[in-house]
Amino acid sequence: MPRPNTYALTWRLPIIxxxxxxxxxxxxxxxxxxxxxxxxxxxxxxFEMKNWVxxxxxxxxxDSYWLTLWLATLSTIVTTLVAFPASFALAFRTSETTxxxxxxxxxxxxxxxxxxxxxxxxxxxxxSGVINAMLGTIGIDPITMLNTKFGTIVGYMTLTLPLVVVLxxxxxxxxxxxxxxxxxxxxxxxxxxxxxxxxxxxxxxxIVAALFCFILSFxxxxxxxxxxxxxxxxxxxLIIDTTKSGQQxxxxxxxxxxxxxxxxxxxxxxxxxxxxxxASA
Amino acid sequence: MTAxxxxxxxxxxxxxxxxxxxxxxxxxQGEFIAIxxxxxxxxxxxxxxxxxxxxxxxxxxxIGGEMMNDVPPHKRDTPLVWQSLALFPFLNARENVExxxxxxxxxxxxxKRKALDWLERLDIGEFAERNxxxxxxxxRQRVALARSLVTEPQLLxxxxxxxxxxxxxxxxxxxxxxxxxxxxxxxxxxxxxxxSEAFAMADRVVIMSKGNIAQIGKPRDIYRTPxxxxxxxxxxxxxxxxxxVTTADAAAVQIETPVGSFxxxxxxxxxxxxxxxxxxxxxxxxxxxxxxxxxxNSLSCTLISEEFxxxxxxxxxxxxxxxEFKVQVQERALGSLDLKSGNTLHLSWSxxxxxxxxxxxx
Numbered sequence: 001m002p003r004p005n006t007y008a009l010t011w012r013l014p015i016i017x018x019x020x021x022x023x024x025x026x027x028x029x030x031x032x033x034x035x036x037x038x039x040x041x042x043x044x045x046x047f048e049m050k051n052w053v054x055x056x057x058x059x060x061x062x063d064s065y066w067l068t069l070w071l072a073t074l075s076t077i078v079t080t081l082v083a084f085p086a087s088f089a090l091a092f093r094t095s096e097t098t099x100x101x102x103x104x105x106x107x108x109x110x111x112x113x114x115x116x117x118x119x120x121x122x123x124x125x126x127x128s129g130v131i132n133a134m135l136g137t138i139g140i141d142p143i144t145m146l147n148t149k150f151g152t153i154v155g156y157m158t159l160t161l162p163l164v165v166v167l168x169x170x171x172x173x174x175x176x177x178x179x180x181x182x183x184x185x186x187x188x189x190x191x192x193x194x195x196x197x198x199x200x201x202x203x204x205x206x207i208v209a210a211l212f213c214f215i216l217s218f219x220x221x222x223x224x225x226x227x228x229x230x231x232x233x234x235x236x237x238l239i240i241d242t243t244k245s246g247q248q249x250x251x252x253x254x255x256x257x258x259x260x261x262x263x264x265x266x267x268x269x270x271x272x273x274x275x276x277x278x279a280s281a
Numbered sequence: 282m283t284a285x286x287x288x289x290x291x292x293x294x295x296x297x298x299x300x301x302x303x304x305x306x307x308x309x310q311g312e313f314i315a316i317x318x319x320x321x322x323x324x325x326x327x328x329x330x331x332x333x334x335x336x337x338x339x340x341x342x343x344i345g346g347e348m349m350n351d352v353p354p355h356k357r358d359t360p361l362v363w364q365s366l367a368l369f370p371f372l373n374a375r376e377n378v379e380x381x382x383x384x385x386x387x388x389x390x391x392x393k394r395k396a397l398d399w400l401e402r403l404d405i406g407e408f409a410e411r412n413x414x415x416x417x418x419x420x421r422q423r424v425a426l427a428r429s430l431v432t433e434p435q436l437l438x439x440x441x442x443x444x445x446x447x448x449x450x451x452x453x454x455x456x457x458x459x460x461x462x463x464x465x466x467x468x469x470x471x472x473x474x475x476x477s478e479a480f481a482m483a484d485r486v487v488i489m490s491k492g493n494i495a496q497i498g499k500p501r502d503i504y505r506t507p508x509x510x511x512x513x514x515x516x517x518x519x520x521x522x523x524x525x526v527t528t529a530d531a532a533a534v535q536i537e538t539p540v541g542s543f544x545x546x547x548x549x550x551x552x553x554x555x556x557x558x559x560x561x562x563x564x565x566x567x568x569x570x571x572x573x574x575x576x577x578n579s580l581s582c583t584l585i586s587e588e589f590x591x592x593x594x595x596x597x598x599x600x601x602x603x604x605e606f607k608v609q610v611q612e613r614a615l616g617s618l619d620l621k622s623g624n625t626l627h628l629s630w631s632x633x634x635x636x637x638x639x640x641x642x643x
Binding site for chain 2: 184192
């Protein structure tokens with residue numbers, strides 16, 4: 001038996017205790033709660049499949065599930081594509097100093113509450129907002145942007161875009177420039193190096209950035225509620241609604257567990273893909 | 282022979298820094314040329330300009346008679362073997378070799394056949410489907426070579442390709458490279474800081490110093506008749522003495538130096554009397570004896586140390602005024618020489634073996 005390394009253990013202990021107390025503990029409790037029952041607006045400890053059967057049997061649950069999955073996927077695709085040119089420019093076309101300032105500026109939005117930033121979109125997207133006012137001056141009728149899926153995606157991107165740009169920039173800036181030049185030297189035109197060399201080399205970082213975007217979007221309550229109009233509800237909104245209507249905490253727990261399982265599956269797949277050595281065996 | 286590469290008055294500046302001050306060089310079709318010099322001499326910049334990875338600030342570069350100054354790298358056929366090899370880690374050995382063919386629009390079957398042919402030719406066919414990370418340094422080197430040669434270029438550029446290999450692998454790869462170059466009949470431009478690599482492989486060697494060409498010549502000429510003090514010192518194992526010309530005619534030049542007066546046979550027109558001049562005497566052309574030689578060029582020195590590298594021994598000595606001398610002798614020719622440091626030994630050499638550098642001083 002190897003002797004336990006007390007030094008290492010001492011340093012690791014706080015994080016282990018923290019994780020046990022505030023993550024594993026509540027998670028286990030939430031799983032247990034999904035089997036509880038509610039009678040007369042009060043929760044009773046039990047081990048019944050009722051909540052699971054009920055939620056899985058309802059169309060509105062599945063509608064909400066697929067909607068959330070779709071919106072988070074769309075947000076990930078759009079954010080990744082919108083961020084890439086910016087990250088590319090920062091990584092390859094700017095000086096070290098400019099890049100440092102840009103990363104600093106990209107972190108600044110996180111100083112302000114995400115909720116505040118979301119509300120500020122009202123002044124821009126509303127029927128009488130900035131965009132519609134400008135469209136009005138050239139004689140175009142107002143476009144409805146609030147309380148639409150478009151609004152939700154804008155909200156998601158408010159949260160994720162700066163982070164994705166930062167992560168992508170790091171991934172791209174770490175690429176060995178010789179490999180890009182080697183591709184050019186072997187007859188690869190500049191625009192083609194992006195797909196043939198740069199993306200494969202930055203693959204790990206790009207996938208991790210996209211994963212963060214997906215996780216944040218999938219679990220976000222603010223954007224779909226305030227900018228997306230909450231109808232139909234995404235899963236986080238469904239959780240709130242379920243707890244509010246008749247104290248159905250156990251059914252909300254079912255939704256939460258389903259969300260956890262989905263995120264764990266996607267995160268695991270993404271990380272596996274990110275670190276896989278080669279695309280084809 | 283026809284010229285394949287012509288550099289005419291090529292200058293390259295990066296901001297205030299001048300990497301190449303002036304480069305005039307013609308490289309023949311099928312020639313193996315080595316560009317050698319200390320780091321920062323502009324040899325790699327020159328190579329990168331040939332590949333189109335840098336544009337010359339002024340001057341012209343022609344390849345195959347065509348003006349290449351503004352031709353981007355991907356429109357040239359000038360593959361480069363990188364010092365770091367720059368193999369693509371996300372592709373296996375075969376896919377790495379196929380890369381250039383893919384860019385040129387060859388179909389998958391042709392690409393595969395050509396790539397496997399080249400890997401086979403370089404004796405690494407069995408590793409075709411292996412991830413390049415799992416290959417040894419020598420194998421990776423061969424993948425890099427195959428990747429550059431598979432498109433059948435007229436010109437191959439090599440940037441210190443052997444610098445990361447073990448000494449015994451360097452010798453093996455040198456023979457692989459020279460054999461390939463002879464078989465293919467294409468031009469190799471080989472940048473290195475290693476004299477042994479350059480001298481062993483190249484038809485001609487270009488010595489660069491501070492962005493200029495210090496000398497161009499066959500390895501033997503560079504070694505025996507360095508054009509200037511820089512080359513004489515860079516090539517190493519040379520003794521250089523400087524002084525004033527006291528007598529001079531077509532047959533003999535007498536130079537008065539701080540350690541004595543020596544005779545040199547001039548190869549060209551003799552210098553004027555009173556002019557400063559240096560001469561080079563290679564370490565392996567100096568005789569060393571225990572008793573004084575009173576004929577010709579001779580000198581007494583104190584032995585400082587010796588360096589034994591197998592069949593050859595280098596002796597380090599000092600003249601009365603502190604001038605250092607190097608003498609290289611066959612180990613078996615040392616005989617009964619008493620090599621205790623501090624001993625006095627006598628050096629002598631023939632005036633014909635000394636090489637005159639007119640006007641060159643310290």
